[in-house]
Amino acid sequence: MTKGTQPPWAVPDELWARIQPLLPVVPRRADHPGRKRLEDRKVLSGILFVLYTGISWKHLPQELGFGSGMTCWRRLRDWHAAGVWQHLHELLLAELHAAGRLDWSKAVIDSSHVRALKGGPKTGPSPVDRGKTGSKHHVIADGNGIPLALSLTGGNRNDVTQLMPLLRSIPPVRGRRGRPRRRPKVLYADRGYDHDKYRRLLWATGVKPMIAHRGSGHGSGLGVHRWVIEQTIALLHWFGRLRIRWEIRDDIHEAFMALGAAIICLRRLAR
Structure with missing residues (x-):
C-alpha cells in the first residue's frame, strides 16, 4: 500500500x-x-x-x-x-443501469465450490473435494460480468436446481424510464445445466437458453460468452472471507456474499 x-x-x-x-436507526434508551x-x-x-x-x-x-x-x-x-446489503446491491444495480453499464442482451450463470470448515446449514459433501464438507456459491451475472443475484447451497447440490430460483431472484432494476428490467434476453450456461426441462422453463419466461450439451466437445463457442462469469466468481473469491466458508450460520456467510457483490458493483460504477 x-x-x-x-x-x-x-x-x-x-x-x-x-x-x-x-x-436502521437504533435509538439510545434514556433509562439504560x-x-x-x-x-x-x-x-x-x-x-x-x-x-x-x-x-x-x-x-x-x-x-x-x-x-x-x-x-x-x-x-x-x-x-x-434488515435487508441493508440487498438494498445496497439493488441501488447500485439501478445506478449501473441508468449509466448504461448493464448488458441485458445476455446473462451467464455458474457456481463454485468453497470448503466449509465448520459445517452448518447449506453445506454438504463436495463431489469435487473428496467428499469434504463444502458449500456452493451460485452466481448469475450480466453480459459485462456484473453480479445480478447470488445464492448459497450445500456443496452436493446440483447446479441446475438453482437455475430458475437464481433467475427469479434478480431484482427489478430501475434507473431508466419505463418498466424495471429483470430478465436478460439470452442465458448462457455450461453442461451442468443441460436439461430439456429447464430449457422449456427458460423459454416460458422469455429467456433464450444457450446451454452446452453433455458430450459436446470443446470449441462450441460458448466460452466466448461464459468467461465473464468466471471472472465475476474470481472477483468474489478475491475477498478472503469468501474463499473459505468459516461461518456456521448461513445468513452470516450470505451477508458477506451480498456485501462483496455490492462492492464489485461500486467498483464498476467508479470506472
Missing part, C-alpha cells in the same frame, strides 16, 4: 453516502444509556476488514478503532436481517 492511499477496508465516502440512509454506541461507519470498516482479510472475528485488531469482533458480527447480522 503506497503512501497516501487508503486501505480497502476504509469506508470510502461514495460507499458511505449510499449505505448510511439504509442503516450504558456505553455509547460505536459509530456505524467504524463498525462497517471492521466488517470490511474481516471480509477483505479473512481474519477471525476474535482477532480483529481493536487498536484500529473498529470495536470488538462481536460488535461487528452483531451489526453485520442485524443489518443483513
Whole structure:
C-alpha cells in the first residue's frame, strides 16, 4: 500500500453516502444509556476488514478503532436481517443501469465450490473435494460480468436446481424510464445445466437458453460468452472471507456474499 492511499477496508465516502440512509436507526434508551454506541461507519470498516482479510472475528485488531469482533458480527447480522446489503446491491444495480453499464442482451450463470470448515446449514459433501464438507456459491451475472443475484447451497447440490430460483431472484432494476428490467434476453450456461426441462422453463419466461450439451466437445463457442462469469466468481473469491466458508450460520456467510457483490458493483460504477 503506497503512501497516501487508503486501505480497502476504509469506508470510502461514495460507499458511505449510499449505505448510511439504509442503516436502521437504533435509538439510545434514556433509562439504560450504558456505553455509547460505536459509530456505524467504524463498525462497517471492521466488517470490511474481516471480509477483505479473512481474519477471525476474535482477532480483529481493536487498536484500529473498529470495536470488538462481536460488535461487528452483531451489526453485520442485524443489518443483513434488515435487508441493508440487498438494498445496497439493488441501488447500485439501478445506478449501473441508468449509466448504461448493464448488458441485458445476455446473462451467464455458474457456481463454485468453497470448503466449509465448520459445517452448518447449506453445506454438504463436495463431489469435487473428496467428499469434504463444502458449500456452493451460485452466481448469475450480466453480459459485462456484473453480479445480478447470488445464492448459497450445500456443496452436493446440483447446479441446475438453482437455475430458475437464481433467475427469479434478480431484482427489478430501475434507473431508466419505463418498466424495471429483470430478465436478460439470452442465458448462457455450461453442461451442468443441460436439461430439456429447464430449457422449456427458460423459454416460458422469455429467456433464450444457450446451454452446452453433455458430450459436446470443446470449441462450441460458448466460452466466448461464459468467461465473464468466471471472472465475476474470481472477483468474489478475491475477498478472503469468501474463499473459505468459516461461518456456521448461513445468513452470516450470505451477508458477506451480498456485501462483496455490492462492492464489485461500486467498483464498476467508479470506472
